[in-house]
Amino acid sequence: MYNSTDKIIIFDTTLRDGEQSPGATLNIDEKLVIAKQLARLGVDIIEAGFAFASPGDFAAVSKIAQTVGTEDGPIICSLARARHQDIKAAAEAIKGAAKGRIHTFIATSDIHLQYKLKKTRSEVVAVAEEMVAYAKTFTDDIEFSPEDAGRSDPEFLYEVLEKVINAGATTVNIPDTVGYTTPSEFGALIKGIKENVPNIDKAIISVHGHDDLGLAVANFLEAVKNGARQLECTINGIGERAGNAALEELVMGLHVRRQYFNPFLGRPANSLEPLTNIDTRQLYKTSRLVSSLTGMLVQPNKAIVGANAFAHESGIHQDGVLKNKLTYEIMDAQLIGLTQNQIVLGKHSGRNAVRTRLKELGYELTETDLNKAFVRFKEVADKKKEITDWDLEALVNDEIQQA
Ligand code: KIV
Ligand code: ZN
Secondary structure: OOOOOOOOOOEOOOOOOOOHHHOOOOHHHHHHHHHHHHHHHHEEEEEEEOOOHHHHHHHHHHHHHHHOOOOOOEEEEEEEOOHHHHHHHHHHHHOOOOOOOEEEEEEHHHHHHHHHHHHOHHHHHHHHHHHHHHOOOOOEEEEEEEEEEOOOHHHHHHHHHHHHHOOOEEEEEEOOOOOOOOOHHHHHHHHHHHHHOOHHOEEEEEEEOOOOOOOHHHHHHHHOOOOOEEEEEEHOOOOOOOOOOOOHHHHHHHHHHHHHHHHOOOOOOOOOOOOOOOOOHHHHHHHHHHHHHHOOOOOOOOOOOOOOOOOOOOOHHHHHHHHHHOOOOOOOHHHOOOOOEEEOOOOOOHHHHHHHHHOOOOOOOOHHHHHHHHHHHHHHHHHOOOOOOHHHHHHHHHHHHHH
């Protein structure tokens, strides 16, 4: 039965996996500021850190749990390896939250078993089961991740997942730890889990993925089509190596194309109900905040939040957008919290864009004056990357005075 409250759960790991980006270390005050903004953004779960990793991480998770983890706020989660001391620290750190989650993990790929863990498959299954049951003694909300699931034997994954769900895991997260899978492979992996893990209906299927091949967001969208209902992501896609799946890209992908995704969620195809709880108008502000506090710059051509994401430079595009935005924009800039799209004046700009900007600046030129100004504009634009309002006013004033 279709239930309009069934949404895709957004699990933000900016403060845990995101902070694992080289050079992106945040202090406790900065983490708290970001956590508050993530709550305003409407994320369902904040992975606030890895409590056992350091006293600073423990303090940050604990502070966020007490301050942001209110009854109507997000679930606060701490990561923990499948070890007693990690799980105990995680449980202690999330204690102050109204809703707390422990996220425990152990690797399942043969590469990790052989070289990193030096354990057999049956030893890994036993540890996973035992540690999930142990975590369950602290809270009901337990997430389990088979690390490197993307390179694990699916049959072994099915076995591990069935056992951890029986031990009490309420979310099973499938990480493409090294960003190796392709969208169709990742989708098939989720489909296989849905079809072959007998008790899978007792848990939510989550996905987590890295962007080593630039495929993380595409993989997640394919996972949603095959049954994933929680997405683990970071603001601006920051994270270990090439980063994690970018929250803003996933959210806007699901929003702009919601009529495409609706049927996969059992919704009527034409429903305009949002697919997530995210207040998209907070996206740009959150991106800027994370960028300035982590010092990780956002590339100008980054989807959704890059400086050029809503900017139009070529004359043909500018003319189209000025006539009707739908010609070259698939979403309104206001949706992500920007005030308007940007017409960038440069050597590719056309007369219509120059006339419109001049009008905004208070210059109503005759066709003859506009023609003269436009010739001059092209000359200047050939020498400069971008023509500012100041340049424009200067060249118009020159033309008008010479006339
Ligand atoms: O990439 C990964 O596998 C992780 C796990 C801890 C979920 O970050
Ligand atoms: Zn990760």
